Each structure stands twice: as structure tokens, then as C-alpha cells.
Amino acid sequence: MAIYNKHSLFIKVAMCLPLLFFGLASQSFASAVGLPQSTIKYGIATQVGYYSVKDPEGTTNQAFLVQPFNFIVTDWLPNGTKYWVEAYYSSLAFDAATDSVGQEVQHVGSKLGLLYNFSANRFWHPWAGVGVDLSYSQYSKRHLVNEYGFLAKRLQDRNNANVALLVNVAAEWLASSRWQSGLKAEYRMPIGQNLQSMTMSVYFLFR
């Protein structure tokens, strides 16, 4: 977990800052009757998906990953929109091949998104959103193997600050006046040489 040693302060700040900022920013609601004491919602998401890396040496194989804990903060914006902040950390390993770089990736970042609500019908009010993913990744143990599976080439580790674009759709259900559950499908399109992914997540939000 070298990434924690080198960048532990950065990680902590990266994960906590959005929560702290948006948590403080939403305390003034509730003067209107019926408006909940706080409209800001905190949540946790479990995400599964396929990942790959656009590596300088070529695209990697796909890797399946379960991310059990992503932390979410979301609140309303005007015109039926809401922002979405999600902090995550993941650790992946990609198998090497002759044309695919094997590597381990430590990946930490925040997704900032904007979701818009559509009222499809009385029972179905999906969300569609776009956003950016700001992350920091450490790609280590990068290597290539030969046709027999033996190490062919060792490549230098690299660290990157990454930017990616996000496109997602989501549906939510109210479990109670305070709890909400949701399902989100998301595509992460990297800008530059970093991770791309197609993920599904189940999340629970608490007000």
C-alpha cells in the first residue's frame, strides 16, 4: 500500500474535503414547511464493474472489480438537478499478455457529477447525468509477458493525476423519509492514459 505512505495526507483530504464542504454548505434549509431539515444526503455505494487501463504501452486486459465502499454526498440544485460527489479508492490488478501490460493500480479519486431528473411516468423517475472524475493513480509492477507467460519486459512504475468524463443513468427509490436506495450505471471515459470502466452500483443515501 505504498500509495498510502506517500500520499496519505492527500488521500485523506481528497476524500474528506467534499464531505466537509457540502456538509457545511447545506445546513440552512428547513424554514419552509415540509422541506426536510437537511436536503443533503450522505450515502454509501457498492460498485461492480469492468476496468481497463489505457496504458502508454497499449490497452490492458479487462479486470473485474468489486468496490464495496464508495462514499457519496449529494444535494439538490435548481431546476430538478442535483450534484453528486463520490469518493472512492480501488486497487486493481491486470493480467499481462504479450500485447497487454500487466500491472497493479492503486486508484483514489472523486467523481463530481450533475444529474437531471426525468419524469418518465408516475412510477418511474430516472436520472441522467454527466460528470468528471478527478483521481490520482499509481501504476506499479508494470510488465509484459512472452507467449509462454514468462516475464518479457519490466516497465517503469508511473503515477498520474487523471481526469475522466462520466456518463451515468440512475433510478432511486425512497425507503423512508430519510433513507433512499438507488441503482446507477456509469461509463468512465478517460482523458489521457488512465482507467476506463463500465460499472454498476447500488447505493443507499441517508438524509
Add this chain to the structure above:
Amino acid sequence: MNKPKTISSKHSFSSYHYQNDYYLSGPHKRAWAHLNFAIKQGNGILVLSGQSGCGKSTLVQSFALKLRENNQRHVFFSSAANFNELPDRVDQRLVVIDDAEFLSTKQLEILNACIESANEDLQYLQFLLVGSEKLEQIIADIKHSNFRNKVVFSYQLGLMNPAETMKYAQLQLSTKGWQVNSEVAKELLRDLYDCSSGNAELINKYLDQLQAANELYNVQHIALNRNSLPESLNQDDLKSNIATNSMSDTLIDDPNRINSVPWFRSKKIKVVGLGYLASVLIAIFVFHSTTFFAQKTTDNKELVVNNQLLETSTVLPVSSNTSKLMVGKDIIDIANVDRQVSEQSIVAATVSVQQPLPKPTGITRIKNKPVVHNNTTKSVSNIVKNTHNVKKEVLEVSEQKQDLATKTVTNLDRLFNAPEENSFTVNKTEEFDPNALTHTQEVELQLVTTNSRLPTELEKIFRQEFSPELDKIKLNRLVADFEVAYEFGDLKKIDNLFLETIKSNKIEGKKALKDEYKKLFNITQSRNIRIYDLFWRKEGNAVLGKGAFKVAIFERGSAQKSTFTGNIDLKVIESNQSFMFSELFYNYGNL
């Protein structure tokens, strides 16, 4: 559905608007059943008429709630004053128009056109016109026969009968925690029918007055002290009328009544309840006994008349309608006694006379007597001082100072039978110094010495006189406007309902609060608020309203609704001849 239910009023007997659970009397049950039938008839106009105060609006609001809960109809409330167009083009609409007798011809034409349009679009649209007895006549007189053909239902809501009146009052009292467990109290409730004719609003009014006068703490006491009842209740012949009434005692043990209260359904609860009642009665008995004996020892229970020391146990009131006491074998007029007895003896006499004298007399004949400094007197002084404050406030805002002051005196005279020469007249506000009103101090003294219940009576009369009649129609309309604006997310209308300086839970100022409502309307795709159990009272030039609310919101992005309930405090001020909210505080009861 037709089962009688208890009233969930939290603050006042007079419960405007809407009640989730509410008592259905016979007429109400029938109206409910007819409405149920009529609502299934598809398009058309439903007419519900009845005497003012018979419970039409409450019935309709409860009925509408049921429809909403069962998703049978989208119910919209309006009134003749603001009905100009249909609120929304959704199917399955029921538009309730209150005070429909005030609908103009143009409005009726709109209504007619709406129905025809809905028929063409194959949409369900019904109008429920609610109004006074005139409404039926107005509809019958409409020249446009096409309109009359659209009336698919018409029902005139009657008043409650004596049995229902008593049941209703009992339920009202029990929901407030009052126990009606004595025969005299039950008799009092029976009297309610004679003075209210089964009109729910009047019953509520009387119960409110009793509550406002703090009389309800002991219902038995009310029955004993008839003079503390509202004027219309104070009729001696009512008793005989009621005694001949067939409903009488059957009501007390009416099994339906017991079944209607869920707490009494299980035997165990019944036993616990009876045990509790018994213990309360014992506690009351013990309390009265100890008070009696304690006072007997401290005050020596002596009455001095003409320098003779008399045992107070021999003092009895000759009758409840005179100011004469029987002391031993002699009958003494209290007015005469007052000139001679000492301060202590008056107190003793008060203690000894267990049945309060109904009308104190000779108030002004005890001039220059010192004020008795006991607890009762202090409380009386406070009341009188408070009353002066009220008077001051009224005078400061009114130009008719002289009239008000005279009115005050008239009331004092009416209460105490004070001779005119001893009345005081106040011409200027500055003269309202409690210390300067020697006459009032005398009044205090006599109040204590003759009837310990009179301070409440005094307070009640002052409350009535110095709280100008609230324009409840306007107030309720204001609340209804707020509900409608809330439901339709109408920020412009919200803007018109709030004063610039409005205060709310955490913020002040109309702009800030409007922003909050803007947020609310933004995050919800639909919403509904009902403010109910409102109890209005006048305070200075403002009107304060206390009540409860229930909010249902559909947050954007989810098809499920969130419901919040809580208490709401309103402050309303008249501005530019219309009422506006100057304060709106609320707290959630449950989340």
C-alpha cells in the same frame, strides 16, 4: 368507514379544516355514504348544503383525504372567492368549492364549460359545491337548465340530535383528557344540545369558552357553578327539558360509545381504566378533605358578625340565587355582613360556604376595605392587571377610547351588579393605572370573599370583550390560500401571503423564506399540506394561530411520498385590509 371515531383535535375544540379521524354523526354518515356513491357516478356536480357550522367543510375535507389516500381522485380545494379556472389538467379530478353560494354567474358558466369539456375529453371531472342552505335554491333558480342536469347529487346536511351532540361533546372532552364522570357533568353536556341545537361549531365554541376559562379542570365544578357557563347555557329550565328527553342515561353507557374508543376495547384496559378513575376520585376526595380541614385549622373557621363569633359550620347559603347566608337560625344578607365583618372573617366565610354564590352583590358597599392578601387575591390581582394591559393595548390602537372604557364599566356592572354611581369612567389611556383604580381593588376583595370562581368568570368576560371577534373566515381563507399555493408551487401567491418582515424557523424576511419555498418546490414534483386543529386567538393587533400540519411530498426522482406531521404556530397581521403571515414557525412531530 362509517364507524364513529374520536376527534384528534390537539389544541382546541374548534377545529377548522381537516381532521383525519373525526366523529361521524348520523347525518354525517348518511352524507358520507351519499358522497361515496356520487363520486362513483363519473362527471357531474355534487352539492352538499347545510346550516353554517354543521360540519360540511370538515366532512368534505375528511372525505377528500380518504379519496386522496385511496388514490381515487385528485382533489383540489377552492372557494367561490378564488375559483376562476381549473387547477390542473389531470384525470380523475374532484374540485371542491367551498362557500359555493357565493359563486357568480360567470363562475357557474366556467364550471359548466369545464364539465362539458371534460365530457368531450372523456375525462373524469366532478365539482363538489359546498355551501349554506341557500345553495340548493340558487342552483334551482339557475335559468340554464343544462347546468341543473349536471347536478348528479344533492344532499342537505342536518344537525346532530341530542344523543349525538352529547356523544360528540364527550368525545371532544375525552380527547382533551377531561373526564366526564359525574352525573352533573353529563347533565351539563346534555344541556349543550339546547344551546347549540346540535350545531358542531356552536358546541365547539362553548367547549372552547369553557376551556378558555379554565373551567374544564373539573367538569363537575362547571355543573355546580352554572353562572360560569356561557350565557346561553345558563338556563335553569334546560334541566327539566333535558330530563324528559329520551336519550338521557342511555348515552352514558352507550356501548357504541365505548366501542368507538379503542382504549376501552380490551377488558384489561377497562379494569385499569376503572381503577384509574376510582383512584382519581379518591385523590380528589382526599384533596378536598385535606384542603377543607387545613383551612379549618389555619383560618379557625370563624365568622364574625356583629362582633359575635360564629362557628362557620353553621353557615349555609340560603339558596344558590341569593346573597343571603343562614348563620345558625338567622338569615343574614351578605351585603349587610360586609359592612361589619373583618378581613379575616370574610375569608373564613368563603371557606365555609362550599357552594359558591352565583352572583356576588354589594360590591361597592365595602369601600376602603383592605385587600386580603392570600393566594387567591394575588391571582385575582394579576388577572385584573393583565386585563388592564389588554385594555391599554386596545386603547392605544383604537380611537374610540371612551367607548371601550364605558364598555368595560358596563361589563363590570353586569358582573357585579354595581350601582352606577360607583362606576368609573376612563377618558384617557394614561388613566389606566391599576393602582389608581380603587374601585377595582374593592372588586378584588369582594371577588375573593364571595366566590372563588369569579376570577375565572372575570377573565372570561374580559377575554370576550377585549378580544374582538376574530374574522375566522378570513383567517381560514388565508390558511387555505397558503395550502393551495403550497400545493401548486405558486411562489407568486406565497409572496402575497407573507409580510416583508416574516419570521420563520431559522430565517427572517420574505425573500429568504421565499427562497426556501423555491427550494422546496424545486426538489418536489408534487406536494400537499393540510393545516388543521387551528386555534386562533387575538393578541394585540395580531392574531395567533396554533395548530398541527401534515405534509406529504413527492421528492423528485422517487415515486414514493414522504409524510411529515408536526405543530405549527402562525402569527397573522392585517395589512392593507388583508391578512398576512408575519410569523410561521413549525416543528416536526415525527420524521
